Amino acid sequence: MPFVNENFLKLNKNYLFAEVANRVRKYVEKNPQARVIKLGIGDVTEPLPVCVISELKAAVDDMSRRETFQGYPPYEGYEFLRKAISEFDFKRRGIDIEPDEIYISTGAKEDTANIQELFSIHSKIAILDPVYPVYLDSNVMAGRTGNFVDGIYNDVEYLPCTIENNFSPYLPKKKVDLIYLCFPNNPTGQVLTKDELKMWVDYAIDNDAIILFDAAYEAFVQQPGIPRSIFEIEGAKKVAIEFRSLSKTAGFTGTRCAYTIIPKELYIKDKDGNKYSVGDLWLRRQSTKFNGVAYIIQKGAAAVFTEKGQEEVKKLISYYLENAKIIREGIEALGLKYTGGINSPYIWFKVPDGFTSWQFFDYLLEKFQIVSTPGVGFGKSGEGYIRLSAFGKREDIIEAVERLKNFK
Numbered sequence: 001m002p003f004v005n006e007n008f009l010k011l012n013k014n015y016l017f018a019e020v021a022n023r024v025r026k027y028v029e030k031n032p033q034a035r036v037i038k039l040g041i042g043d044v045t046e047p048l049p050v051c052v053i054s055e056l057k058a059a060v061d062d063m064s065r066r067e068t069f070q071g072y073p074p075y076e077g078y079e080f081l082r083k084a085i086s087e088f089d090f091k092r093r094g095i096d097i098e099p100d101e102i103y104i105s106t107g108a109k110e111d112t113a114n115i116q117e118l119f120s121i122h123s124k125i126a127i128l129d130p131v132y133p134v135y136l137d138s139n140v141m142a143g144r145t146g147n148f149v150d151g152i153y154n155d156v157e158y159l160p161c162t163i164e165n166n167f168s169p170y171l172p173k174k175k176v177d178l179i180y181l182c183f184p185n186n187p188t189g190q191v192l193t194k195d196e197l198k199m200w201v202d203y204a205i206d207n208d209a210i211i212l213f214d215a216a217y218e219a220f221v222q223q224p225g226i227p228r229s230i231f232e233i234e235g236a237k238k239v240a241i242e243f244r245s246l247s248k249t250a251g252f253t254g255t256r257c258a259y260t261i262i263p264k265e266l267y268i269k270d271k272d273g274n275k276y277s278v279g280d281l282w283l284r285r286q287s288t289k290f291n292g293v294a295y296i297i298q299k300g301a302a303a304v305f306t307e308k309g310q311e312e313v314k315k316l317i318s319y320y321l322e323n324a325k326i327i328r329e330g331i332e333a334l335g336l337k338y339t340g341g342i343n344s345p346y347i348w349f350k351v352p353d354g355f356t357s358w359q360f361f362d363y364l365l366e367k368f369q370i371v372s373t374p375g376v377g378f379g380k381s382g383e384g385y386i387r388l389s390a391f392g393k394r395e396d397i398i399e400a401v402e403r404l405k406n407f408k
Protein backbone atom coordinates (compact mmCIF):
# COMPACT_ATOMS: atom_id res chain seq x y z
CA MET A 1 0.00 0.00 0.00
CA PRO A 2 1.38 3.46 -0.85
CA PHE A 3 1.90 5.93 1.99
CA VAL A 4 -0.02 9.18 2.04
CA ASN A 5 1.65 12.40 0.83
CA GLU A 6 2.18 13.82 4.30
CA ASN A 7 2.12 17.38 3.04
CA PHE A 8 -1.63 16.98 2.68
CA LEU A 9 -1.87 16.24 6.39
CA LYS A 10 -0.47 19.70 7.12
CA LEU A 11 -3.40 21.42 5.41
CA ASN A 12 -6.24 23.00 7.31
CA LYS A 13 -8.80 20.23 7.51
CA ASN A 14 -11.45 22.06 5.50
CA TYR A 15 -11.20 24.36 2.55
CA LEU A 16 -12.68 27.64 3.81
CA PHE A 17 -15.66 27.75 1.47
CA ALA A 18 -16.43 24.08 2.06
CA GLU A 19 -16.72 24.85 5.80
CA VAL A 20 -18.93 27.87 5.10
CA ALA A 21 -21.17 25.72 2.87
CA ASN A 22 -21.28 23.04 5.55
CA ARG A 23 -22.49 25.47 8.24
CA VAL A 24 -25.08 26.96 5.89
CA ARG A 25 -26.36 23.50 4.94
CA LYS A 26 -26.79 22.55 8.60
CA TYR A 27 -28.58 25.82 9.33
CA VAL A 28 -30.98 25.35 6.39
CA GLU A 29 -31.71 21.75 7.39
CA LYS A 30 -32.75 23.01 10.84
CA ASN A 31 -34.59 26.07 9.50
CA PRO A 32 -36.10 25.04 6.17
CA GLN A 33 -38.28 28.20 5.89
CA ALA A 34 -35.38 30.61 6.34
CA ARG A 35 -34.64 32.81 3.31
CA VAL A 36 -30.88 32.81 3.40
CA ILE A 37 -29.04 35.55 1.47
CA LYS A 38 -25.59 34.51 0.32
CA LEU A 39 -22.95 37.22 0.46
CA GLY A 40 -20.25 34.70 1.22
CA ILE A 41 -18.46 33.11 -1.70
CA GLY A 42 -17.44 35.44 -4.50
CA ASP A 43 -19.55 33.93 -7.24
CA VAL A 44 -21.21 36.02 -9.90
CA THR A 45 -24.99 36.05 -10.40
CA GLU A 46 -25.55 38.01 -13.63
CA PRO A 47 -25.73 36.33 -17.05
CA LEU A 48 -22.91 36.35 -19.57
CA PRO A 49 -22.67 39.37 -21.90
CA VAL A 50 -24.95 39.08 -24.96
CA CYS A 51 -22.02 39.21 -27.39
CA VAL A 52 -20.36 36.31 -25.54
CA ILE A 53 -23.53 34.22 -25.81
CA SER A 54 -23.81 34.79 -29.55
CA GLU A 55 -20.15 33.82 -30.11
CA LEU A 56 -20.60 30.71 -27.97
CA LYS A 57 -23.59 29.72 -30.13
CA ALA A 58 -21.69 30.36 -33.35
CA ALA A 59 -18.82 28.26 -32.03
CA VAL A 60 -21.20 25.38 -31.27
CA ASP A 61 -22.28 25.57 -34.92
CA ASP A 62 -18.62 25.48 -35.99
CA MET A 63 -18.30 22.20 -34.15
CA SER A 64 -21.23 20.74 -36.14
CA ARG A 65 -19.46 21.06 -39.53
CA ARG A 66 -16.42 19.09 -40.63
CA GLU A 67 -14.83 22.18 -42.24
CA THR A 68 -14.92 24.22 -39.04
CA PHE A 69 -14.78 21.46 -36.43
CA GLN A 70 -11.95 21.76 -33.87
CA GLY A 71 -10.18 19.03 -31.92
CA TYR A 72 -7.64 19.52 -29.16
CA PRO A 73 -6.92 23.20 -28.68
CA PRO A 74 -3.33 24.55 -28.57
CA TYR A 75 -1.88 24.22 -25.03
CA GLU A 76 -1.21 27.94 -24.85
CA GLY A 77 -4.58 28.95 -26.30
CA TYR A 78 -5.79 30.02 -29.75
CA GLU A 79 -3.96 32.84 -31.47
CA PHE A 80 -7.23 34.74 -32.07
CA LEU A 81 -7.85 35.03 -28.32
CA ARG A 82 -4.25 35.81 -27.35
CA LYS A 83 -4.10 38.57 -30.00
CA ALA A 84 -7.37 40.08 -28.79
CA ILE A 85 -6.18 40.07 -25.16
CA SER A 86 -2.84 41.59 -26.09
CA GLU A 87 -4.62 44.39 -27.93
CA PHE A 88 -7.45 45.21 -25.50
CA ASP A 89 -5.89 44.50 -22.10
CA PHE A 90 -2.42 45.79 -22.82
CA LYS A 91 -1.51 47.60 -26.05
CA ARG A 92 -4.47 49.97 -25.83
CA ARG A 93 -3.32 50.87 -22.35
CA GLY A 94 0.23 51.47 -23.50
CA ILE A 95 1.64 48.17 -22.18
CA ASP A 96 3.71 46.01 -24.47
CA ILE A 97 2.54 42.44 -23.92
CA GLU A 98 2.67 40.26 -27.02
CA PRO A 99 0.29 37.37 -27.78
CA ASP A 100 3.11 34.86 -27.21
CA GLU A 101 3.45 36.06 -23.62
CA ILE A 102 -0.18 35.09 -22.91
CA TYR A 103 -1.17 31.57 -21.83
CA ILE A 104 -4.87 30.72 -21.83
CA SER A 105 -6.25 28.45 -19.12
CA THR A 106 -9.44 27.41 -17.40
CA GLY A 107 -8.89 29.54 -14.31
CA ALA A 108 -6.68 31.78 -12.23
CA LYS A 109 -7.22 29.31 -9.41
CA GLU A 110 -5.55 26.57 -11.39
CA ASP A 111 -2.72 28.79 -12.57
CA THR A 112 -1.95 30.40 -9.21
CA ALA A 113 -1.95 26.94 -7.64
CA ASN A 114 0.17 25.30 -10.34
CA ILE A 115 2.80 27.96 -11.01
CA GLN A 116 4.81 27.02 -7.92
CA GLU A 117 5.78 23.74 -9.62
CA LEU A 118 8.29 25.67 -11.74
CA PHE A 119 10.31 26.79 -8.73
CA SER A 120 12.70 24.93 -6.48
CA ILE A 121 11.18 23.37 -3.39
CA HIS A 122 13.69 25.44 -1.39
CA SER A 123 12.30 28.75 -2.67
CA LYS A 124 11.25 31.02 0.18
CA ILE A 125 7.73 32.30 -0.27
CA ALA A 126 6.03 35.45 0.97
CA ILE A 127 2.25 35.52 1.16
CA LEU A 128 -0.18 38.26 2.16
CA ASP A 129 -2.16 37.67 5.34
CA PRO A 130 -5.14 37.60 4.91
CA VAL A 131 -5.47 36.44 1.31
CA TYR A 132 -7.17 34.03 -1.09
CA PRO A 133 -6.14 30.66 0.41
CA VAL A 134 -4.99 28.93 -2.79
CA TYR A 135 -1.42 30.32 -2.82
CA LEU A 136 -0.67 29.02 0.64
CA ASP A 137 -2.45 25.68 0.31
CA SER A 138 -0.80 24.84 -3.02
CA ASN A 139 2.59 25.46 -1.41
CA VAL A 140 1.62 23.34 1.60
CA MET A 141 0.74 20.49 -0.76
CA ALA A 142 4.09 20.92 -2.48
CA GLY A 143 5.94 20.75 0.86
CA ARG A 144 7.38 24.25 0.81
CA THR A 145 5.83 25.75 3.95
CA GLY A 146 7.23 23.85 6.95
CA ASN A 147 4.99 22.89 9.84
CA PHE A 148 1.82 24.50 11.09
CA VAL A 149 2.41 25.90 14.57
CA ASP A 150 0.14 28.39 16.39
CA GLY A 151 -1.83 29.24 13.28
CA ILE A 152 1.12 29.78 10.94
CA TYR A 153 3.47 27.72 8.76
CA ASN A 154 6.99 28.28 10.01
CA ASP A 155 8.72 28.45 6.60
CA VAL A 156 6.38 31.08 5.18
CA GLU A 157 7.07 34.80 5.33
CA TYR A 158 3.67 36.28 6.07
CA LEU A 159 2.95 39.84 4.99
CA PRO A 160 0.24 41.09 7.35
CA CYS A 161 -2.34 43.46 5.88
CA THR A 162 -4.00 45.09 8.84
CA ILE A 163 -5.53 48.36 9.90
CA GLU A 164 -2.05 49.45 11.11
CA ASN A 165 -0.62 49.48 7.59
CA ASN A 166 -3.91 50.41 5.90
CA PHE A 167 -3.98 46.86 4.45
CA SER A 168 -0.94 47.62 2.30
CA PRO A 169 1.83 45.16 3.26
CA TYR A 170 5.34 46.12 4.37
CA LEU A 171 8.30 44.61 2.50
CA PRO A 172 9.43 41.22 3.84
CA LYS A 173 11.80 41.20 6.80
CA LYS A 174 13.66 38.15 5.48
CA LYS A 175 14.90 37.68 1.93
CA VAL A 176 12.33 35.79 -0.14
CA ASP A 177 12.29 34.31 -3.63
CA LEU A 178 8.61 34.26 -4.55
CA ILE A 179 6.10 36.91 -3.56
CA TYR A 180 2.39 36.35 -4.01
CA LEU A 181 0.53 39.65 -4.35
CA CYS A 182 -3.18 40.01 -4.99
CA PHE A 183 -4.61 43.46 -5.79
CA PRO A 184 -7.42 44.48 -5.73
CA ASN A 185 -7.18 42.19 -2.78
CA ASN A 186 -9.38 39.30 -1.88
CA PRO A 187 -10.57 39.57 0.90
CA THR A 188 -9.78 43.14 2.04
CA GLY A 189 -10.84 44.86 -1.19
CA GLN A 190 -7.79 47.11 -0.89
CA VAL A 191 -5.68 48.25 -3.82
CA LEU A 192 -2.09 49.42 -4.17
CA THR A 193 -1.18 52.73 -5.74
CA LYS A 194 1.40 52.79 -8.54
CA ASP A 195 4.06 53.94 -6.09
CA GLU A 196 3.26 51.16 -3.65
CA LEU A 197 3.40 48.53 -6.37
CA LYS A 198 6.63 50.02 -7.70
CA MET A 199 8.16 49.48 -4.26
CA TRP A 200 7.46 45.73 -4.72
CA VAL A 201 8.82 45.62 -8.25
CA ASP A 202 11.98 47.39 -7.07
CA TYR A 203 12.30 44.95 -4.18
CA ALA A 204 12.01 42.01 -6.60
CA ILE A 205 14.63 43.52 -8.91
CA ASP A 206 17.03 44.17 -6.03
CA ASN A 207 16.54 40.75 -4.44
CA ASP A 208 16.29 38.49 -7.50
CA ALA A 209 12.75 37.62 -6.51
CA ILE A 210 9.70 36.90 -8.69
CA ILE A 211 6.29 38.45 -8.02
CA LEU A 212 3.25 36.32 -8.70
CA PHE A 213 0.61 38.98 -9.19
CA ASP A 214 -3.02 37.91 -9.04
CA ALA A 215 -5.07 40.52 -10.89
CA ALA A 216 -8.34 38.54 -10.91
CA TYR A 217 -10.23 41.69 -9.83
CA GLU A 218 -8.46 44.25 -12.02
CA ALA A 219 -11.69 45.08 -13.88
CA PHE A 220 -13.10 46.59 -10.67
CA VAL A 221 -10.44 49.28 -10.43
CA GLN A 222 -12.17 52.64 -10.86
CA GLN A 223 -9.84 55.23 -9.37
CA PRO A 224 -7.20 56.80 -11.56
CA GLY A 225 -3.63 56.05 -10.48
CA ILE A 226 -4.45 52.53 -9.34
CA PRO A 227 -2.73 50.00 -11.62
CA ARG A 228 -4.83 47.33 -13.30
CA SER A 229 -1.73 45.37 -14.28
CA ILE A 230 1.68 45.02 -12.67
CA PHE A 231 3.12 45.57 -16.12
CA GLU A 232 2.15 49.24 -15.82
CA ILE A 233 5.18 49.45 -13.54
CA GLU A 234 8.58 49.96 -15.12
CA GLY A 235 10.83 46.93 -14.81
CA ALA A 236 8.00 44.52 -13.93
CA LYS A 237 8.49 42.43 -17.07
CA LYS A 238 11.79 41.19 -15.67
CA VAL A 239 10.33 40.08 -12.34
CA ALA A 240 6.61 39.36 -12.55
CA ILE A 241 4.00 36.89 -13.70
CA GLU A 242 0.40 38.10 -13.81
CA PHE A 243 -2.79 36.09 -13.48
CA ARG A 244 -5.97 37.46 -15.04
CA SER A 245 -9.38 35.89 -15.36
CA LEU A 246 -12.72 36.38 -17.05
CA SER A 247 -14.47 34.90 -14.02
CA LYS A 248 -15.30 38.13 -12.25
CA THR A 249 -14.68 40.44 -15.22
CA ALA A 250 -17.22 38.87 -17.54
CA GLY A 251 -19.20 36.36 -15.47
CA PHE A 252 -17.13 33.31 -16.48
CA THR A 253 -16.96 31.55 -13.09
CA GLY A 254 -18.96 28.65 -14.52
CA THR A 255 -17.74 29.00 -18.10
CA ARG A 256 -14.02 28.95 -17.16
CA CYS A 257 -11.46 31.01 -18.99
CA ALA A 258 -8.45 32.85 -17.63
CA TYR A 259 -4.98 33.81 -18.80
CA THR A 260 -1.52 34.11 -17.36
CA ILE A 261 1.08 36.57 -18.59
CA ILE A 262 4.69 35.45 -18.54
CA PRO A 263 6.97 38.02 -20.18
CA LYS A 264 9.66 36.74 -22.52
CA GLU A 265 12.38 38.42 -20.49
CA LEU A 266 11.48 36.52 -17.31
CA TYR A 267 14.14 33.91 -16.47
CA ILE A 268 15.01 31.65 -13.58
CA LYS A 269 18.39 30.06 -12.93
CA ASP A 270 19.68 26.69 -11.81
CA LYS A 271 22.33 26.47 -9.11
CA ASP A 272 25.10 26.76 -11.70
CA GLY A 273 23.69 30.04 -12.92
CA ASN A 274 22.22 28.74 -16.19
CA LYS A 275 19.13 30.69 -17.25
CA TYR A 276 15.76 29.22 -18.21
CA SER A 277 12.77 31.00 -19.72
CA VAL A 278 9.84 30.83 -17.29
CA GLY A 279 7.39 30.96 -20.21
CA ASP A 280 9.04 27.92 -21.83
CA LEU A 281 8.92 26.00 -18.56
CA TRP A 282 5.27 26.88 -18.09
CA LEU A 283 4.39 25.71 -21.59
CA ARG A 284 6.31 22.49 -20.95
CA ARG A 285 4.31 22.02 -17.74
CA GLN A 286 0.99 22.82 -19.38
CA SER A 287 1.57 20.55 -22.38
CA THR A 288 2.12 17.62 -20.03
CA LYS A 289 -0.63 18.28 -17.50
CA PHE A 290 -3.28 20.27 -19.36
CA ASN A 291 -5.06 19.83 -22.68
CA GLY A 292 -6.21 23.38 -23.28
CA VAL A 293 -9.44 25.36 -23.05
CA ALA A 294 -12.35 24.31 -25.28
CA TYR A 295 -12.59 26.08 -28.65
CA ILE A 296 -16.19 27.06 -27.89
CA ILE A 297 -15.17 28.78 -24.65
CA GLN A 298 -12.23 30.58 -26.24
CA LYS A 299 -14.52 31.90 -29.00
CA GLY A 300 -16.91 33.20 -26.35
CA ALA A 301 -14.00 34.70 -24.42
CA ALA A 302 -12.71 36.52 -27.51
CA ALA A 303 -16.02 38.41 -27.69
CA VAL A 304 -15.07 40.14 -24.43
CA PHE A 305 -12.11 41.71 -26.23
CA THR A 306 -14.16 43.67 -28.76
CA GLU A 307 -15.64 47.18 -28.51
CA LYS A 308 -19.08 45.74 -27.80
CA GLY A 309 -17.71 43.22 -25.30
CA GLN A 310 -15.85 45.90 -23.37
CA GLU A 311 -19.02 47.98 -23.12
CA GLU A 312 -21.06 45.06 -21.83
CA VAL A 313 -18.40 44.11 -19.30
CA LYS A 314 -18.31 47.68 -17.98
CA LYS A 315 -22.03 47.45 -17.28
CA LEU A 316 -21.62 44.16 -15.44
CA ILE A 317 -18.87 45.59 -13.26
CA SER A 318 -20.92 48.72 -12.54
CA TYR A 319 -23.80 46.55 -11.40
CA TYR A 320 -21.64 44.78 -8.81
CA LEU A 321 -19.94 48.01 -7.76
CA GLU A 322 -23.34 49.59 -7.12
CA ASN A 323 -24.12 46.55 -4.92
CA ALA A 324 -20.82 47.17 -3.15
CA LYS A 325 -21.79 50.78 -2.53
CA ILE A 326 -25.10 49.72 -0.98
CA ILE A 327 -23.29 47.30 1.34
CA ARG A 328 -20.62 49.87 2.21
CA GLU A 329 -23.22 52.43 3.17
CA GLY A 330 -25.10 49.85 5.21
CA ILE A 331 -21.97 48.86 7.14
CA GLU A 332 -21.01 52.49 7.64
CA ALA A 333 -24.46 53.27 9.05
CA LEU A 334 -23.89 50.56 11.66
CA GLY A 335 -20.75 52.35 12.79
CA LEU A 336 -18.47 49.41 11.88
CA LYS A 337 -14.97 50.05 10.48
CA TYR A 338 -14.57 48.73 6.94
CA THR A 339 -12.38 48.83 3.89
CA GLY A 340 -12.87 47.87 0.22
CA GLY A 341 -15.96 48.07 -1.94
CA ILE A 342 -14.69 50.93 -4.11
CA ASN A 343 -12.24 49.27 -6.52
CA SER A 344 -13.38 45.84 -5.49
CA PRO A 345 -16.49 43.71 -5.03
CA TYR A 346 -15.47 42.89 -1.43
CA ILE A 347 -16.21 44.78 1.77
CA TRP A 348 -14.05 43.88 4.74
CA PHE A 349 -15.23 44.97 8.16
CA LYS A 350 -14.21 44.68 11.78
CA VAL A 351 -16.61 42.60 13.87
CA PRO A 352 -17.95 44.14 17.07
CA ASP A 353 -15.90 43.58 20.24
CA GLY A 354 -16.44 40.26 21.89
CA PHE A 355 -16.88 38.23 18.70
CA THR A 356 -14.40 36.14 16.74
CA SER A 357 -14.79 35.94 12.96
CA TRP A 358 -16.52 32.57 13.10
CA GLN A 359 -18.75 33.65 15.98
CA PHE A 360 -19.88 36.68 14.03
CA PHE A 361 -20.35 34.52 10.92
CA ASP A 362 -22.71 32.29 12.95
CA TYR A 363 -24.43 35.35 14.42
CA LEU A 364 -25.11 36.86 10.97
CA LEU A 365 -26.42 33.52 9.75
CA GLU A 366 -28.65 32.79 12.71
CA LYS A 367 -29.95 36.27 13.43
CA PHE A 368 -30.20 37.73 9.92
CA GLN A 369 -29.94 34.68 7.62
CA ILE A 370 -26.99 36.33 5.89
CA VAL A 371 -24.05 34.23 4.74
CA SER A 372 -20.70 36.00 5.04
CA THR A 373 -17.11 34.77 5.03
CA PRO A 374 -15.15 34.77 8.31
CA GLY A 375 -11.95 36.76 7.94
CA VAL A 376 -9.80 34.29 9.82
CA GLY A 377 -10.41 31.79 7.00
CA PHE A 378 -8.09 33.95 4.88
CA GLY A 379 -5.25 33.94 7.41
CA LYS A 380 -4.42 34.67 11.02
CA SER A 381 -4.47 38.46 10.51
CA GLY A 382 -8.04 38.14 9.27
CA GLU A 383 -9.26 37.21 12.75
CA GLY A 384 -11.86 39.71 13.91
CA TYR A 385 -13.00 40.56 10.38
CA ILE A 386 -15.81 39.53 8.06
CA ARG A 387 -15.89 39.70 4.27
CA LEU A 388 -19.11 40.52 2.46
CA SER A 389 -19.32 39.97 -1.27
CA ALA A 390 -21.16 42.30 -3.64
CA PHE A 391 -21.74 39.46 -6.09
CA GLY A 392 -25.46 39.05 -5.73
CA LYS A 393 -28.82 40.08 -7.07
CA ARG A 394 -29.64 43.72 -6.34
CA GLU A 395 -32.84 42.85 -4.50
CA ASP A 396 -30.93 40.46 -2.20
CA ILE A 397 -28.28 43.07 -1.46
CA ILE A 398 -30.92 45.65 -0.57
CA GLU A 399 -32.75 43.16 1.62
CA ALA A 400 -29.56 42.08 3.40
CA VAL A 401 -28.71 45.70 4.24
CA GLU A 402 -32.31 46.27 5.38
CA ARG A 403 -32.07 43.24 7.68
CA LEU A 404 -28.81 44.50 9.14
CA LYS A 405 -30.50 47.72 10.26
CA ASN A 406 -31.86 45.68 13.16
CA PHE A 407 -28.34 45.04 14.35
CA LYS A 408 -27.39 46.86 17.52
Ligand code: PLP
Nearest residue numbers: 107108109132186216245247258
Ligand atom coordinates in the same frame (compact mmCIF):
# COMPACT_ATOMS: atom_id res chain seq x y z
N1 PLP B 1 -7.81 34.70 -7.62
C1 PLP B 1 -8.52 35.29 -6.67
C2 PLP B 1 -7.89 36.35 -5.84
C3 PLP B 1 -9.85 34.92 -6.44
O1 PLP B 1 -10.53 35.50 -5.47
C4 PLP B 1 -10.42 33.91 -7.24
C5 PLP B 1 -11.80 33.45 -7.03
O2 PLP B 1 -12.53 33.83 -6.19
C6 PLP B 1 -9.65 33.32 -8.21
C7 PLP B 1 -8.34 33.73 -8.38
C8 PLP B 1 -10.19 32.23 -9.04
O3 PLP B 1 -10.39 32.64 -10.33
P1 PLP B 1 -10.84 31.64 -11.46
O4 PLP B 1 -12.32 31.56 -11.40
O5 PLP B 1 -10.33 32.27 -12.71
O6 PLP B 1 -10.22 30.32 -11.20
